[in-house]
Amino acid sequence: MDHDLSWMNAPGDEQYRLLIDAITDYAIYMLDPTGRVMSWNSGAERFKGYSAEEILGEHFSRFYTPEDQARGLPLEALRRAASEGRFETEGWRVRKDGRRFWAHVVIDPIIDEGRRIGFTKITRDITERREAQRVLEETQQALFQSQKLDSLGQLTGGMAHDFNNLLTAILGSLELLKKRMPDDPKARMLLENAVQGAQRGASLTQRMLAFARRQDLHPEPVDIAELAAGMLGLMERSIGPGIRIRIAVPPGLPPALSEVNQLEAALLNLVVNARDAMPTGGVITISADEQRLEPDNEIGLGAGHYVRLTVADTGVGMDKETLRRATEPFFTTKGVGKGTGLGLSMVHGLAEQSGGKLKLTSAPGAGATIEIWLKADPSGVRLAQTPSRRAPEGAPRRLCILVVDDDRLVLVNTTAMLEDLGHRVLEADSGAQALAILARESAIDLIITDQAMPGMSGLELARATRATRSALPIILTSGFVEYVEPLEPHIPLLDKPFTQAQLAAAIDALLSEIPLERGPATAL
Numbered sequence: 001m002d003h004d005l006s007w008m009n010a011p012g013d014e015q016y017r018l019l020i021d022a023i024t025d026y027a028i029y030m031l032d033p034t035g036r037v038m039s040w041n042s043g044a045e046r047f048k049g050y051s052a053e054e055i056l057g058e059h060f061s062r063f064y065t066p067e068d069q070a071r072g073l074p075l076e077a078l079r080r081a082a083s084e085g086r087f088e089t090e091g092w093r094v095r096k097d098g099r100r101f102w103a104h105v106v107i108d109p110i111i112d113e114g115r116r117i118g119f120t121k122i123t124r125d126i127t128e129r130r131e132a133q134r135v136l137e138e139t140q141q142a143l144f145q146s147q148k149l150d151s152l153g154q155l156t157g158g159m160a161h162d163f164n165n166l167l168t169a170i171l172g173s174l175e176l177l178k179k180r181m182p183d184d185p186k187a188r189m190l191l192e193n194a195v196q197g198a199q200r201g202a203s204l205t206q207r208m209l210a211f212a213r214r215q216d217l218h219p220e221p222v223d224i225a226e227l228a229a230g231m232l233g234l235m236e237r238s239i240g241p242g243i244r245i246r247i248a249v250p251p252g253l254p255p256a257l258s259e260v261n262q263l264e265a266a267l268l269n270l271v272v273n274a275r276d277a278m279p280t281g282g283v284i285t286i287s288a289d290e291q292r293l294e295p296d297n298e299i300g301l302g303a304g305h306y307v308r309l310t311v312a313d314t315g316v317g318m319d320k321e322t323l324r325r326a327t328e329p330f331f332t333t334k335g336v337g338k339g340t341g342l343g344l345s346m347v348h349g350l351a352e353q354s355g356g357k358l359k360l361t362s363a364p365g366a367g368a369t370i371e372i373w374l375k376a377d378p379s380g381v382r383l384a385q386t387p388s389r390r391a392p393e394g395a396p397r398r399l400c401i402l403v404v405d406d407d408r409l410v411l412v413n414t415t416a417m418l419e420d421l422g423h424r425v426l427e428a429d430s431g432a433q434a435l436a437i438l439a440r441e442s443a444i445d446l447i448i449t450d451q452a453m454p455g456m457s458g459l460e461l462a463r464a465t466r467a468t469r470s471a472l473p474i475i476l477t478s479g480f481v482e483y484v485e486p487l488e489p490h491i492p493l494l495d496k497p498f499t500q501a502q503l504a505a506a507i508d509a510l511l512s513e514i515p516l517e518r519g520p521a522t523a524l
Helices: 013-022 042-048 066-070 073-084 127-180 185-213 224-239 260-276 320-325 343-353 408-420 431-440 458-466 500-513
Strands: 027-031 087-094 100-112 115-125 220-222 243-248 256-258 282-293 304-313 357-362 368-375 400-404 424-428 446-450 474-478 493-495
Touching (some): 066 073, 073 087, 073 100, 100 127, 127 408, 127 500, 224 243, 224 282, 243 260, 256 260, 260 282, 260 304, 260 343, 343 368, 400 431, 408 424, 431 446, 446 458, 446 500
Parallel strands (some): 243 282, 400 424, 446 474, 474 493
Antiparallel strands (some): 027 115, 087 100, 100 115, 220 256, 282 304, 304 368
């Protein structure tokens, strides 16, 4: 079809052509009423790769992606420009070599003596600007997540001390009560339930603190078979009926290096997630095997021996977007009140901090497989658990211990546990009261003090004590270790909540290193 282009030959048109052609940052060209290219400047050639000889007379739709062409966007753009007087948009466009770029496009109709004779089209390549905007948005999102984590850390830290004090009192009292209970199987079962509930509360607090602080873990050899078998009853109670747990761990598997309490929590978390993905029931398979990775492996870990702990379910599975975001903090597909979005994030953090990796595989309708890759213990031998060192009944080493804690529940509970071990106990509910007792009591063998106390912290009390009793052994307790300043030599830290056995072991360990020295001593 021929079109009247005599309007382009008006006086001064050559200067206009030179001006447009000198612009290289914009593709500026003209279209006839049907969308065929009628002019082409140097900017258009630079952006899109076509010379004027190649493109003049061709339809401008060739610059659009195949999917946009199928949707009819080129002709829709001309229609809107004609009806609205201007059309402006952003979108993907295609260069001659097939590469895509993000374009800002403006189309204006050309009117001559009341008649629309074509369109002007101005295109700008804003790929770099769009990428910069994307990076900015990702950075802002990361900052937002970081702020949420910081808020979580502050909230958790603020609660942890008081919550762990309560758990210390509960666990200690239950432990002492167990010794005095009659031989009633039902009563003992209820007591064991209460102990397990309190222990899970303590584990939850520690996991939240670890997640919020991203604290360093201290990996130790863990027997995966023993861990899974020991947790089977708890896991079965957590998932309820309709779901079967299958454990497949081969004999002779080397120990994995991780923190046992954190790994237990991670395994329980994965099992509960699998349960939620199987609303009509199914099978959860917990397996483990030994893997040897070569350099430049697809897992992204260093070469060496690893233990792969796998939890697989037969549930609804995850689509690609859910799978991509599954380990993001606070991301959850569960309903309100049914998930925090921290579960897989915590498992991911545990694997990374243990020197391993978390790998997720899933597809809609095909269930999910979660792999925790952990370094294998190079010795290949599981370290025996250190037995709790408890002073034997009637032991001759009967100590006089000063217990300091501003929480009355913890103070009473710690005193009761120590007296049950055969020690004599003095109580103080503040650092000032403790110093007054020390001034009048020369027979004190040991101080056990809380760290986070108003007025005077436990470490400040320890320093004040060392001024006059430099050799007096001191144990610091805390429900939130991030509050603790750098500890001085020979001042161990006992995390709350602690059991009687842990308390006895801490005393034995300290006194085996530091011999008792009663009475005032010369300051160091």
